[in-house]
Amino acid sequence: MEYSNEVVIEAKNLKKTYVVGETKVHALNGVDFTINRGEFCMVVGTSGSGKSTLLNMIAGLERPTKGQIIVAGEHIENKSEGQLVIFRQKHVGFIFQAYNLMPNMTALENVELPLTFQGVDKFIREKKAIKMLKMVGLGKYAMHRPTQMSGGQQQRVGIARALVVKPEIIFADEPTGNLDTKTSMEVLKLMHNIARTKNQTIVMVTHDNYLASFGDKIIHIIDGKIINIEDNRENAERNFASLEENINNTEAMAIV
Amino acid sequence: MKFTDLLIMSLGSLWKRKVRTILTVLGVVIGTVSVVIMISLGIGMKKTMLDQMESYGSLKLIEVTESYDNSSNDDPTAGKLSNDVVDMLKNMEHVESVVPILECSGYLLTGRYKCYVNIYGVDYEGMKKLDIKLASGQLPKDETEIKPVYGNNVIAQFFDKKTNVYPYYELGELADVDLQNDTIFLILNTMAYDSAGQKDEKGNIIKAPKKRIVECSGLMEGGVEDWNNYSYYVVVNIEALKKALKKEYKNSTIPGQPTTKKGKPYKEFFYTTVNVYADSMENVAELQKQIKDMGYETYASAEWIDSEMKTLNTIQLVLGGIGAVSLIVAAIGIINTMMMSIYERTKEIGVMKVIGCRLRDIQLLFLMEAAFIGLIGGAVGTGISYALSPVINKALSHGEDMMFASVIPPWLVVLAIVFSTIIGMIAGFLPSLRAMRLSPLEAMRT
Numbered sequence: 210m211e212y213s214n215e216v217v218i219e220a221k222n223l224k225k226t227y228v229v230g231e232t233k234v235h236a237l238n239g240v241d242f243t244i245n246r247g248e249f250c251m252v253v254g255t256s257g258s259g260k261s262t263l264l265n266m267i268a269g270l271e272r273p274t275k276g277q278i279i280v281a282g283e284h285i286e287n288k289s290e291g292q293l294v295i296f297r298q299k300h301v302g303f304i305f306q307a308y309n310l311m312p313n314m315t316a317l318e319n320v321e322l323p324l325t326f327q328g329v330d331k332f333i334r335e336k337k338a339i340k341m342l343k344m345v346g347l348g349k350y351a352m353h354r355p356t357q358m359s360g361g362q363q364q365r366v367g368i369a370r371a372l373v374v375k376p377e378i379i380f381a382d383e384p385t386g387n388l389d390t391k392t393s394m395e396v397l398k399l400m401h402n403i404a405r406t407k408n409q410t411i412v413m414v415t416h417d418n419y420l421a422s423f424g425d426k427i428i429h430i431i432d433g434k435i436i437n438i439e440d441n442r443e444n445a446e447r448n449f450a451s452l453e454e455n456i457n458n459t460e461a462m463a464i465v
Numbered sequence: 466m467k468f469t470d471l472l473i474m475s476l477g478s479l480w481k482r483k484v485r486t487i488l489t490v491l492g493v494v495i496g497t498v499s500v501v502i503m504i505s506l507g508i509g510m511k512k513t514m515l516d517q518m519e520s521y522g523s524l525k526l527i528e529v530t531e532s533y534d535n536s537s538n539d540d541p542t543a544g545k546l547s548n549d550v551v552d553m554l555k556n557m558e559h560v561e562s563v564v565p566i567l568e569c570s571g572y573l574l575t576g577r578y579k580c581y582v583n584i585y586g587v588d589y590e591g592m593k594k595l596d597i598k599l600a601s602g603q604l605p606k607d608e609t610e611i612k613p614v615y616g617n618n619v620i621a622q623f624f625d626k627k628t629n630v631y632p633y634y635e636l637g638e639l640a641d642v643d644l645q646n647d648t649i650f651l652i653l654n655t656m657a658y659d660s661a662g663q664k665d666e667k668g669n670i671i672k673a674p675k676k677r678i679v680e681c682s683g684l685m686e687g688g689v690e691d692w693n694n695y696s697y698y699v700v701v702n703i704e705a706l707k708k709a710l711k712k713e714y715k716n717s718t719i720p721g722q723p724t725t726k727k728g729k730p731y732k733e734f735f736y737t738t739v740n741v742y743a744d745s746m747e748n749v750a751e752l753q754k755q756i757k758d759m760g761y762e763t764y765a766s767a768e769w770i771d772s773e774m775k776t777l778n779t780i781q782l783v784l785g786g787i788g789a790v791s792l793i794v795a796a797i798g799i800i801n802t803m804m805m806s807i808y809e810r811t812k813e814i815g816v817m818k819v820i821g822c823r824l825r826d827i828q829l830l831f832l833m834e835a836a837f838i839g840l841i842g843g844a845v846g847t848g849i850s851y852a853l854s855p856v857i858n859k860a861l862s863h864g865e866d867m868m869f870a871s872v873i874p875p876w877l878v879v880l881a882i883v884f885s886t887i888i889g890m891i892a893g894f895l896p897s898l899r900a901m902r903l904s905p906l907e908a909m910r911t
Contacts, residue, residue, distance in 0.1 A: 270905045291824050298821035309816040309908060313481045325470050326822040382909060
């Protein structure tokens with residue numbers, strides 16, 4: 210596997226301070242890191258460590274108190290909310306923990322939604338959305354509503370929705386948080402495979418060290434500070450390979 | 466986002482919350498109905514009044530009479546309504562037509578009855594504009610012989626030549642005269658008739674004028690008790706009247722006509738009244754002012770309709786205001802519904818922002834939802850008002866008299882729907898702003 214050295218996300222001395230009553234809480238206290246193109250990056254930390262804040266800031270959902278964020282060559286810390294929406298339209302896909310599908314829309318319409326927001330023609334966006342649904346293995350579920358699908362299926366729709374605009378970067382906030390272990394691994398594998406083939410960058414936040422071990426780069430964060438950035442490429446390759454094997458074995462066992 | 470997608474999405478979210486949408490729409494429906502009905506009542510009042518006015522005379526009509534103030538001028542014809550004046554009026558702007566009228570008096574004689582009448586000379590075209598309703602016969606077109614149309618009150622004016630008793634007023638019965646079939650004589654030179662046989666100033670014996678038999682052209686509609694503008698008149702063709710007057714008065718002065726300084730009559734006739742018809746009601750006031758400035762006396766029924774209209778406009782405004790109160794309540798209902806909806810959909814809105822929905826589109830989505838509530842409410846409301854209007858008219862009408870209690874013209878329908886839609890949008894503006902300003906971080910809350 211070839212790795213690119215092109216930096217796609219860069220954070221410099223990132224700080225975020227919340228004022229709660231009269232005390233200041235430092236959610237992030239000076240964070241520096243880079244993420245390369247095509248990398249599957251894991252941000253690991255306990256609850257309250259600031260990992261979600263970090264993700265929100267590099268995705269442009271939250272403004273840093275101090276510091277710089279350069280994503281896909283653009284400084285985003287000074288952009289207005291309107292500019293950030295356009296920025297997300299162009300560069301970013303998002304996968305949520307609670308899937309966050311529109312309850313009154315079918316799976317197909319949900320996947321179409323980012324394209325709808327961009328003003329793409331109905332015909333074209335349907336074609337793209339169906340292709341995306343097939344890719345996540347839900348071709349037959351296009352006309353189902355979220356309430357008619359399992360958690361794993363909903364998250365696949367969520368992934369299809371994030372990927373349909375062919376974003377350079379995909380942000381995932383605990384995407385497996387609401388799923389059982391088996392489905393979690395499937396979703397993880399799906400994300401990994403699609404991103405790999407399209408050379409897309411994934412930044413995933415998790416509290417689970419086992420899940421984190423599948424990332425090319427693991428950023429450990431505690432109390433708003435990065436304590437360790439781990440290069441995990443070789444392990445990740447191995448983990449995915451053994452995961453493949455395990456699944457094959459279980460399937461073989463099931464057949465026997 | 467494409468406009469159609471915005472449309473479908475906003476309709477979709479209204480549809481998703483059917484009960485609430487219907488209830489909010491219901492508020493707008495009630496508001497619209499009350500505004501439309503209130504305004505329609507005002508329009509109905511105006512229409513009833515205008516119709517009544519119309520029956521008193523055309524609203525486009527300006528009656529021009531000669532100037533009173535001619536003392537300063539040496540010319541006896543100054544300020545009189547000559548043919549030149551008629552031509553001048555014809556050439557004025559906004560004048561549709563000009564009808565000169567010559568009035569004089571005369572006697573009608575038949576059997577033992579005599580009658581003093583006012584004669585109204587007008588040409589055939591002008592006659593048609595007078596809104597004279599005939600019970601029988603037709604308007605006189607003949608310009609050589611006088612063929613009168615008798616007003617329905619004329620019959621009451623006959624009295625017995627010998628006893629001087631008015632059968633109608635004193636005995637309570639109509640004179641035994643059939644205006645259509647009896648032989649009727651018309652005397653124009655009443656002075657000569659009354660003083661026949663006596664000597665005039667020059668000592669000549671006055672000869673009684675030749676009795677002129679007139680053939681009835683028509684009778685006006687209505688009983689002897691019914692009144693209209695011409696019911697006391699004998700209406701004749703003006704050209705025939707001029708000829709008859711000339712013949713009967715020969716070289717003496719016709720009453721009402723001016724004379725030269727030497728006391729000689731003029732060759733031409735000066736008119737009693739000239740009816741000037743404006744091309745539209747709006748131009749009546751301006752035209753009237755211009756004619757007045759030329760020194761002539763004018764009268765237009767539009768004149769006092771104006772002040773009447775102002776009163777009615779005020780009443781209409783008050784009625785509309787009362788109706789508008791419920792529309793305001795409905796607007797508050799829309800605001801409430803939209804606020805609730807946004808509160809419920811906080812997360813949804815957050816997600817939309819995260820996955821790339823522009824701020825303007827979010828605002829538009831909510832504005833359109835509110836506009837739809839207004840539009841649907843307005844359309845249903847006007848529909849109901851349309852159905853309600855004849856019911857009100859029926860309930861308020863007195864017997865056969867057609868009263869326009871409630872009138873809904875097409876412009877009111879369009880205005881009501883547009884207005885309620887705008888109200889919806891105004892009501893939706895604040896909530897839509899709120900939706901637009903929601904943080905995308907709301908999407909991350911679990």
